[in-house]
Amino acid sequence: MSERVVPPTARQRRRPTKQGVVLSEELIVGTALRLIEEHGADALSVRRLGRALGADPSSLYRYFRHTDDLMLAVADELIGRTLRTWRPTGDWVADLRDLGLRMHAGALAHPRAATLAAHRVTGRAHEIRAVESILGVLRRAGFPDREAVRIYHAFVDQALAFGALDSAGTALPRAAREAETQVWRTTYGRLPAETHPHIAATARHLVATMRVSSYPAALDLFLTAARTHLGQLRARTGASRPH
Amino acid sequence: MSERVVPPTARQRRRPTKQGVVLSEELIVGTALRLIEEHGADALSVRRLGRALGADPSSLYRYFRHTDDLMLAVADELIGRTLRTWRPTGDWVADLRDLGLRMHAGALAHPRAATLAAHRVTGRAHEIRAVESILGVLRRAGFPDREAVRIYHAFVDQALAFGALDSAGTALPRAAREAETQVWRTTYGRLPAETHPHIAATARHLVATMRVSSYPAALDLFLTAARTHLGQLRARTGASRPH
DNA sequence: ACCTTATGACAACACCGTTGACCTGTTAAG
DNA sequence: CTTAACAGGTCAACGGTGTTGTCATAAGGT
Structure with missing residues (x-):
């Protein structure tokens, strides 16, 4: 288990979820943002995010080492959107x-x-x-x-x-x-x-x-x-x- | 169960906990502040606070409706301390x-x-x-x-x-x-x-x-x-x- | 001394993040 | 075209969290 997360560039074997969703960092971040907007900050948990994505919660740990990592990615996406038109x-x-x-x-x-x-x-x-x-x-x-x-x-x-x-x-x-x-x-x-x-x-x-x-x-x-x-x-x- | 919390003034039967502590709003708020100071912000949970007080966690719900209430009481105490010496x-x-x-x-x-x-x-x-x-x-x-x-x-x-x-x-x-x-x-x-x-x-x-x-x-x-x-x-x- | 009832204790519920072990489809090498 | 490696999805479990329904008991008034 030494390292569970793989850098996004090296990701290649994109197997769909049991429910047919193909995961990606962008999809996860986007869904997280949507969840937060729609149901509030407390609605964002690994488990709920997994459910919203149609994937097992533990799958997310293949993309982010822990919740903090995920939040950083969300934050960066926000910064990007804010600056895009400045x-x-x-x-x-x-x-x-x-x-x-x-x-x-x-x-x-x-x-x-x-x-x-x-x-x-x-x-x-x-x-x-x-x-x-x-x-x-x-x-x-x-x-x-x-x-x-x-x-x-x-x-x-x-x-x-x-x-x-x-x-x-x-x-x-x-x-x-x-x-x-x-x-x-x-x-x-x-x-x-x-x-x-x-x-x-x-x-x-x-x-x-x-x-x-x-x-x-x-x-x-x-x-x-x-x-x-x-x-x-x-x-x-x-x-x-x-x- | 309609209302579990009793206004502090009306409180009269001060029965000690199993470990011999007599609870009060002030004691709880004080202990919470101490916990935060000594062990960091995330050391404050209802269960840990109960343990630190020598009382069952659920007892605290006789004094505060939920954690938010407790935190507001702590904050109020904080304002007081901040202004006291100004x-x-x-x-x-x-x-x-x-x-x-x-x-x-x-x-x-x-x-x-x-x-x-x-x-x-x-x-x-x-x-x-x-x-x-x-x-x-x-x-x-x-x-x-x-x-x-x-x-x-x-x-x-x-x-x-x-x-x-x-x-x-x-x-x-x-x-x-x-x-x-x-x-x-x-x-x-x-x-x-x-x-x-x-x-x-x-x-x-x-x-x-x-x-x-x-x-x-x-x-x-x-x-x-x-x-x-x-x-x-x-x-x-x-x-x-x-x- | 007795009754009422305030208040503490217990046990249970539904969540949470995280991880180790397992399983399987994809992919690249032969 | 076959096959073996392994990335990546899944499962089950651990120890934590806030909260609540129920029970029991000791304090206080009479």
Whole structure:
């Protein structure tokens, strides 16, 4: 049993399942994504995935060493779909804003998968392409290498983190989500000014704002700060804009 | 069996377990926190918790309807501990930085609880106190109500989102985490400059930076942008610093 | 001292990921 | 065209999980 998994390229004897399905890494990943979308993140288990595929659960271990491996593959597929239509224009602030909003939207479109995949490094093709692109945008903008990496890291993590956070919100059962807005409206909306002056003064805005994602605001603050930072770097080194 | 759980106030017949322990909500929550701290996030299961308490697992269902309930109670306790020692000094940037780092650290110390609680509004005492305090800091700094709420929202969500993201990282089994740094070192560290110029140029920094949380960097960028924003507001309205 | 009943214990259910042993159709070599 | 190797699908089992229906018993009020 020393090694159960075979690299996808070397795979050749593709024998169909008892139920007539020919397995493949792509089919498995695709089915996993579909399962997550349709029945929630908890619906993804090796056994259920096997059932959905028409194969014995243990067959999957011929393709992935363990569940973690499978999740990485799913995550990479998500990254690929998110980036497929992104085209940098040369305006780095606009490009990053666009990309950030895309990542966030992608996460919201696949809430369960995003929650599971946000914190992993896949080291797979799609991810590598993404890293290269974003670093390119930042370095062309004029950030020195160390700063480019710092900004890159914070940017990506922010997008992933907010994506996961907001995903988790939308993934809540309907009743729970309505209960939340109700908490804002009643509990916070009715605190007396004597005991809670600041909440009372802003209650109107709180109720209106708290059910909308704060990511766009956070992203704009982030980009503002990054631009300011770049300006200071340029001023200090006396460098002009490249190209 | 209509309702198994009894409100804590109504609890009266405190019979010890077979092993002589007298259960209580506080004891259970405390033990759960201890378990998480000592043996990692996935050491917390109903059965293990029961064993650690010296009680049958099913006894816990007299105190919490299900594991989620227990985790929320743990999270609430966490909020309390995080805020207990925070004292605003009057320097709003320093205060918010301090609070953000505290929230992040608290999340890291209790990954499972943080992940679960990040996207919920409890409307409970600790949370209300936190909202009032932060809004107070921002309004005293001079932000008008609408802006104070916007900044508040983004600030809190950023802290929670990064907390949950980084928590998920530390909650990973040891092997998986080492695999991640290995991916950065080998996969990304060895890409040729011809195909991936930007990654190759910054590989050194990538390897060093990516295993550290980017939250402090993101937080500083956030605060920088907020300060800039406040300055612009002041300039536009010609208002001076209050007090 | 007795009754009620809150609360702990037990046993069972339906899941989960993972693995070792087995079986069989595909494929490449002769 | 035959045949032998072995990739890859299947089966059964292990030890874990959360949860619940039922039972028994000791605590507390009377």
